[in-house]
Amino acid sequence: MNEILKLLEEDSRYTVSQIAAMTGKDEQYVRDTVRRCEEEHIINGYTTLVDWDRTSEESVTAFIEVKITPQRDDGYDRIARRIYQYEEVESLYLMSGSFDFSVIVTGKSLKEVSRFVSEKLAPIEGVTSTATHFIMKRYKDKHRAFLVEPEQEERSLFV
Amino acid sequence: MMDYDSLMSENVRALQPSGIRKFFDILDTMKGAISLGIGEPDFTTPWHIREAGVYSLEQGFTKYTSNAGLTRLRSAISQYLKRRFSISYDPSNEIFVTVGGSEAIDLCVRAMINPGDEVIIPVPSFVCYGPLVTMAHGVPVYVETKAENEFRLTPDELRAAVTPRTKLLVLPYPNNPTGGIMELEDLRAIAEVLRDTNIMVLSDEIYAELTYGQHHVSPCNIPELYERTLLVNGFSKAYAMTGWRLGYVCGPAPILKQMLKIHQYGIMSAPTTSQYAAVEALNNGDGDIELMRESYDKRRKLLLTGLRRLGIECFEPRGAFYMFPKIGGFGLSSDEFCTRFLREEQVAIIPGTAFGAGGEGFSRICYASSVENIETALSRLEAFLERLKNQ
Incomplete structure (x- = not known):
């Protein structure tokens, strides 16, 4: 199973027959495994890595540190749910260290993201403070570098 | 005028240039060509x-x-x-x-x-x-x-x-x-x-x-x-x-x-x-070796499966990053097969004869290339074989 997941994480466009060939399993096994992983939420979706900076689309992303009042039992999950339900929230993690949640938010402009933080995120019950860091340039995401590296010229063709 | 040729060591003059070279000279003139010819890792040094x-x-x-x-x-x-x-x-x-x-x-x-x-x-x-x-x-x-x-x-x-x-x-x-x-x-x-x-x-x-x-x-x-x-x-x-x-x-x-x-x-x-x-x-670097080997292995299996699906005989290679399928039996020498495949389908593979006697009837395909390249090469090979059969 993990072998199949690693391949899909590498490129979710791999077809069942490609995955079957690369793992040495039969196609039915691959199909069943993928379906089971989807049902069990091991696979939570298929998406594409887009560098919006190369398009005309205006987009900003912020990384927000959120502190909350100490919680017991499922308190963190409850507050997390209140935060991640917002469309604007791209990712949300519970962190160790000096703050509690790391929230990644996208919007069309600095203003839009700022407004989200002040009007929606900060007032949530239990949130005691936020610190917003805007992402200025995206170099790498999901193991993919966004800068295009130059091709080496004049390679030997003899080997 | 100096006659440089006559000055050269006879041993050197008698050396043949590598048979691999020729294919890259043709390849150089093509746009959109795929090379599964070069014998080199496709990774950058870790x-x-x-x-x-x-x-x-x-x-x-x-x-x-x-x-x-x-x-x-x-x-x-x-x-x-x-x-x-x-x-x-x-x-x-x-x-x-x-x-x-x-x-x-x-x-x-x-x-x-x-x-x-x-x-x-x-x-x-x-x-x-x-x-x-x-x-x-x-x-x-x-x-x-x-x-x-x-x-x-x-x-x-x-x-x-x-x-x-x-x-x-x-x-x-x-x-x-x-x-x-x-x-x-x-x-x-x-x-x-x-x-x-x-x-x-x-x-x-x-x-x-x-x-x-x-x-x-x-x-x-x-x-x-x-x-x-x-x-x-x-x-x-x-x-x-x-x-x-x-x-x-x-x-x-x-x-x-x-x-x-x-x-x-x-x-x-x-x-x-x-x-x-x-x-x-x-x-x-032991970890890097494992990662690269696993990656080559996936592509090895992909190419082998693909070749066999096309009915091409190929023994399962167990080392390096090459496959040496049999391409005889189409009425072409290895050199003709590879030259035509390159000219007609823009995919470079190397005739087995470039690697010495016993290579006739085979070609070397390097699978240290992207999955996408391998798949494209396979579908072009399918088209090429189809055309050969109908000739």
């Missing part, structure tokens, strides 16, 4: 290794090293060979660092060969051995290995090639271009043939880390062969470091002492930056 090279430059390590190479690099090589392949060499006099495995091969040949000495070379194999033997005034004796033996050298084939002039046996395994390997019992049989002879073995193990389904076995793992083996390896394939030009040779101290003289006069020392990077590769 960053921590590159960084070690950069760091050595920052520290100003820009001078020659000792002729044999950095002491710490030779120690790291010694530990690496012990750790990965259970082979023991003394870093002080049984290992030295060369400019790629190629220089090491050249030195072995030049140090051992007197005019007329014979060197047994299993083919198909990498293109350098014969010309280097010729340049050393030796005589290459080619032994054709067979697809039905998975391109292993058999004891009978070897026995038939041995003469009183035989000085050296090249064992190019894991093999470029066939992907064939030699296993323990194969090597034991070779040892049996060489027993009571003075024949040395030159074991080119540059692809030792790239084997699939089994660990690489070196002739050095067999006591009777260990004492008569010169082991050549390097960093190009295992760590994707082709451009760093770094290899090494290990073997009996009295032989290495002689070889080192040629290296000293011809080369001085291998590139210093590369040597520092190589120390990092050996000490902290």
Whole structure:
């Protein structure tokens, strides 16, 4: 199973027959495994890595540190749910260290993201403070570098 | 007017340019062509290794090293060979660092060969051995290995090639271009043939880390062969470091002492930056090797499945990153097949004949290329075969 997941994480466009060939399993096994992983939420979706900076689309992303009042039992999950339900929230993690949640938010402009933080995120019950860091340039995401590296010229063709 | 041709060494003039070259000359003129021809990892050297090279430059390590190479690099090589392949060499006099495995091969040949000495070379194999033997005034004796033996050298084939002039046996395994390997019992049989002879073995193990389904076995793992083996390896394939030009040779101290003289006069020392990077590769690069091997293995399986689906016969390669499918049976020579495939479908693969006798009817496909390239090449091959059948 993990072998199949690693391949899909590498490129979710791999077809069942490609995955079957690369793992040495039969196609039915691959199909069943993928379906089971989807049902069990091991696979939570298929998406594409887009560098919006190369398009005309205006987009900003912020990384927000959120502190909350100490919680017991499922308190963190409850507050997390209140935060991640917002469309604007791209990712949300519970962190160790000096703050509690790391929230990644996208919007069309600095203003839009700022407004989200002040009007929606900060007032949530239990949130005691936020610190917003805007992402200025995206170099790498999901193991993919966004800068295009130059091709080496004049390679030997003899080997 | 100088007549330059007449000035040249006859040996040099008689050398043929590599048969691989021609295909890239055609390829160069094409747009949108795919090359599965070049025999090189498609990875960039892992960053921590590159960084070690950069760091050595920052520290100003820009001078020659000792002729044999950095002491710490030779120690790291010694530990690496012990750790990965259970082979023991003394870093002080049984290992030295060369400019790629190629220089090491050249030195072995030049140090051992007197005019007329014979060197047994299993083919198909990498293109350098014969010309280097010729340049050393030796005589290459080619032994054709067979697809039905998975391109292993058999004891009978070897026995038939041995003469009183035989000085050296090249064992190019894991093999470029066939992907064939030699296993323990194969090597034991070779040892049996060489027993009571003075024949040395030159074991080119540059692809030792790239084997699939089994660990690489070196002739050095067999006591009777260990004492008569010169082991050549390097960093190009295992760590994707082709451009760093770094290899090494290990073997009996009295032989290495002689070889080192040629290296000293011809080369001085291998590139210093590369040597520092190589120390990092050996000490902290085992994980990189695993990752790259797993990646090649996936593509190996993908290409093999794809070729077989097209009805092309291909023995399962167990080492290196090449496949050597049978492309005879379409009424074309290997050269014609590959040339037409390149011109009509813009995919470069190399005819087996570029790697010596026994290559007719086969071609080398390198799968160190993206999954996308491999898939595109396969679908173009399907179209090409379809057209051949209808002609």
